[in-house]
Amino acid sequence: MIAALMTKKEWITNNVRRKNLGAHVLGVTAFAGGHIAVHWLMPSGQVVQDNWDMHGLEFPSLTVELPEMAWDEREIHDVFGYRPQGHPDLRALVRNPRWPDEFYPMAGLNAPQKPPWREVAPNNPEQTVEGEGVTIMKVGPTHAGIIESGHFVFSIIGENILHLDLHLFQNHRGVEGQLQGRLIGSVAPLISRICGADTVSHQTNLAMAVEEMAGYQVPDEIKWQRILLLESERILSHLNDLAQIPAGVGFSVANQKALTMKERWQRGLTVIFGHRLLFDTVHPGKSLAMDTAALGALITQLQREWRPWRSLVQGHHGFQDRMKGVGMVRQSDALRFGGQGVVARASGLTFDARQLMPLYHGWHVDYASETSGDVSGRFKVRLDEVEASWRLMQGVLQRYQIHSALPFWEPPTDLIGQAATFSESPHGLNAHIVAVDRGKVIRYHVRSGTFRNWPLLSKAVAGNAVGDFPLINKSFELCYSCLDR
Amino acid sequence: MGKSIQVLQLRHVDAGSCNGCEQELTALGNRFYDMQHSGIDVVASPRHADGLVVTGPVTDTMKRPLMQDWDAVPEPKWLIALGDCAAGCGVFQGAYACYSGVASVRPPDLVIMGCPPLPQDILRQITVWRKTLD
The missing domain is CATH 1.10.645.10 (Cytochrome-c3 Hydrogenase, chain B)
Incomplete structure (x- = not known):
């Protein structure tokens, strides 16, 4: 990649500018060896790419300015082990407690091997609302019909949903x-x-x-x-x-x-x-x-x-x-x-x-x-x-x-x-x-x-x-x- | 088997499917196949079920929920692997977070192959296999 070295601020303003021009993000893609690329589909139909080369295992997070990047960056954190600096919510998205600590399947160039999974439940910490009269209702991952698997944690008060915490990636195959x-x-x-x-x-x-x-x-x-x-x-x-x-x-x-x-x-x-x-x-x-x-x-x-x-x-x-x-x-x-x-x-x-x-x-x-x-x-x-x-x-x-x-x-x-x-x-x-x-x-x-x-x-x-x-x-x-x- | 089953009630568990087998299983409820008419139904709870119909190669994350559902089905009970992934010959074989189909949890009693299997094949194979249970 021949790209002039960008500062963290330029990385953020560049990407924010594209969004403000009406572009759609195609993907935030991490590559083994410490490279991040954001592909944007511009309103003209042209696809442009912003690149960030990492020194070490960190890259500047775009999530605060562009909340749509939140899950992309969490996924990169989970499967590459690269840390989006300044991300407001780095809970596991794809990983779960069964994944061995040092297992980052996408960090290498070759197809990852199956790790020795830890013998614990696959449940990640839940985000719920606390307070008088609040009930926690959990649904899934298996369902009462013919549906794909996903786990939903509802915080409800009376009949009403206060918050839904999604625990997806149950079907993550790799x-x-x-x-x-x-x-x-x-x-x-x-x-x-x-x-x-x-x-x-x-x-x-x-x-x-x-x-x-x-x-x-x-x-x-x-x-x-x-x-x-x-x-x-x-x-x-x-x-x-x-x-x-x-x-x-x-x-x-x-x-x-x-x-x-x-x-x-x-x-x-x-x-x-x-x-x-x-x-x-x-x-x-x-x-x-x-x-x-x-x-x-x-x-x-x-x-x-x-x-x-x-x-x-x-x-x-x-x-x-x-x-x-x-x-x-x-x-x-x-x-x-x-x-x-x-x-x-x-x-x-x-x-x-x-x-x-x-x-x-x-x-x-x-x-x-x-x-x-x-x-x-x-x-x-x-x-x-x-x-x-x-x-x-x-x-x-x-x-x-x-x-x-x-x-x-x-x-x-x-x-x-x-x-x-x-x-x-x-x-x-x-x-x-x-x-x-x-x-x-x-x-x-x-x-x-x-x-x-x-x-x-x-x-x-x-x-x-x-x-x-x-x-x-x-x-x-x-x-x-x-x-x- | 000690339990006379007039209607085979199954609980569906997706253990890593692409949603193709789900679509065809759902199609069994339309008026062309009408599985209830043939004495087959998909029920909401494993407690009401005679067995599980499992799709997908069995991902590591779904292995425990699948076993929990299996344990919740009262005896006697049967396990059906639906589609190539569940049968252990699907395209996701070898992916790092996958096992090799339902057999990696427990040997299935019936394996229905296909990617996805045709609705009429699902219906016919379950019907033929059921006769062997009496």
């Missing part, structure tokens, strides 16, 4: 460590399974990173297919979430009908793309054989089923009332904590990474945005986005035609370079920071949309009735897997 030293050409199945709900977005980020490092421009047909896959995934995920929100208030008819649409959509996608969840569908420089007529017919079929369902949920006053004013996210909080995706767009922010993705250049997308910031806002944004995605797909399908033969391209096996790629997953801005040397991964950092939204969930539930937690939680519908990795 994926970024596992990727270390692997051939970049062999990581696709793993990247495809970082998250069962945002898989296409993760696969696309990997493909774009490989193509960028190799300097390969993909043909239009491949770009169009990626748009179709990304939008198919958005619809799949939104249909799921739109089914879960009515379930959160016992509106079974709306729940079952939406699950039915999801199932039909999945069955159709299986015929067209070969997998019910779209795993293993995006590959660097390649496209899949695809029946475009079948995809067009599938969209029309779903739209027919969708219209009466939308009338049902929008015309149901009881359901609408249950969503209003519940689980509010203030616009200022969404901005300050770097909220992403549906959560941010329901709180008056208008950012959607597709606006800046070169992949979508030249395509018209109707971007959704609401200002209410409550469950009903997040529900409405998803409704509008499903319809907008179908329209976009129909536009792409009209132009889609495969010329006789696409050029054959294989990524070079001795790839060298670094890339920061991003896409708009169903859960928001999803970024990958990838560094490769002679074909081998030296660092692979994944920062998914949910990472930015989990702290906001904690803010949104405070002041609400504890009985509304499932509803608020469903309206965020954050995945645990691509947070925990």
